[in-house]
Amino acid sequence: MPPIKLKSSVPTAAAKRQHKAAAKAATQAKEKPRPLTRIQREKQDIILEAALDVFSLHGFRGATIDQIAEVAGMSKPNLLYYFPRKEEIHRRLISELLVTWLAPLREMDADGDPFPEIRSYIRRKLEMARDFPRESRLFANEMLQGAPRIIEMIEVDLKNLVDEKAAVLTTWMDQGRIARTDPYHLIFSIWATTQHYADFDVQVRAVLGPSRGGEGRFEDAARYLEQLFLYGLTPRSKR
Amino acid sequence: MPPIKLKSSVPTAAAKRQHKAAAKAATQAKEKPRPLTRIQREKQDIILEAALDVFSLHGFRGATIDQIAEVAGMSKPNLLYYFPRKEEIHRRLISELLVTWLAPLREMDADGDPFPEIRSYIRRKLEMARDFPRESRLFANEMLQGAPRIIEMIEVDLKNLVDEKAAVLTTWMDQGRIARTDPYHLIFSIWATTQHYADFDVQVRAVLGPSRGGEGRFEDAARYLEQLFLYGLTPRSKR
């Protein structure tokens, strides 16, 4: 008897096992995970897309599987065939997110010039706020709830990366190339100001009004933030 | 027959009418709203407190009446006696919030000196992030969801206030007392940087670690933000 595939005469059971096998593969190391079919990849993508819509708008608890299934254009049981639990969908979204989310900071190069590096970091973050607002909101939602599902990732991966980049900033300060200030709070303020344009988009648009709240607002924000981080509010005459 | 009180022999109906009367008082202008009893005021406060806990953590959809009732230490129907619907509680919280939330900006005085005024505005906002993090999160949650329940307030009250203060800032710029920059985005950046310490508190604490993530973080943030808005990152040697 080949113990590899564990085929069963009951198709459903086999399908379910497939999922569990994929999950357990790392620990069991016996069953081959069997690569995903084309349909599986496609449908999973559709589901994740829909879930991003819903989770980013209502948070984990406020989102329902039915809603996600509806947006994804499939029945609830069908959705649950691909992701056996709600949490699984969320976990996937979050962990994929964290990687792309931190990419801009990762790119900040210790060997580059401080101001161009910081400037393009701000720019990249702002572009992400513009191009991936749902991702930003998903992240914000998770934070607001105390990050129950990603606290370890925050405490380890995120912290390590920030520690590393804070050290880079400190070096630049030691070399007198940027003003001496708190590198951690500097990073926080870049996060806060850029993500604000995704997370509080409604407010920004409402306050700017129809005349200035159009797509140009991101260009205005970029210009403003650049000046803020470069010179602050001290007038030119006194600089 | 006195049309004032509309007493009914059914006590429940009378009690319910009381609520509706209070709500309709403005439009009907006929029935006296009848002042709240001591117990009503106390219980409503307890409920609003509990609701703030729950709503700020889970958002409107993610929060349940049962949960709020439990935190408030009363039964669900009892809670519903004071606030006949979930939305009512939320609406009350939000509208009360908006007043106190904008107070610091309101205090920014056109006749004062620009830098002290801006500095103490930042300080006050940061103190609110420290002392009322739940309020901040409630607001953030609402924004993330597109502010469905307060969009008019944002578009009218908030916008008007910001327009007014932006004009003040512009005047200061015209007088050369602060650097010329976008006053709206300046206000956005103050909001973003200060509220970050309430809304993303978990992240801030996790990244700073146990050594620097204690209560002192708000003092550090205040110092950092003051420098940022004053001078930006330009080193002293080049200022």
Place this chain on the structure above:
DNA sequence: AAGAATTTTGACCAGTTGGAAAAATGTTAG
């Protein structure tokens, strides 16, 4: 084309949700 595997569907379920109704219990002004 047939058999095996995968995908989709429909019926179902137990627990939770927001809320209604009414009865039971307190409180208070006259």
Place this chain on the structure above:
DNA sequence: CTAACATTTTTCCAACTGGTCAAAATTCTT
């Protein structure tokens, strides 16, 4: 004290929740 009112509890409900299951439909492999 007692009637009128205010508050609380008990019971109930229909809709929704996350999730299961077996059968049916489809797709893939040979």
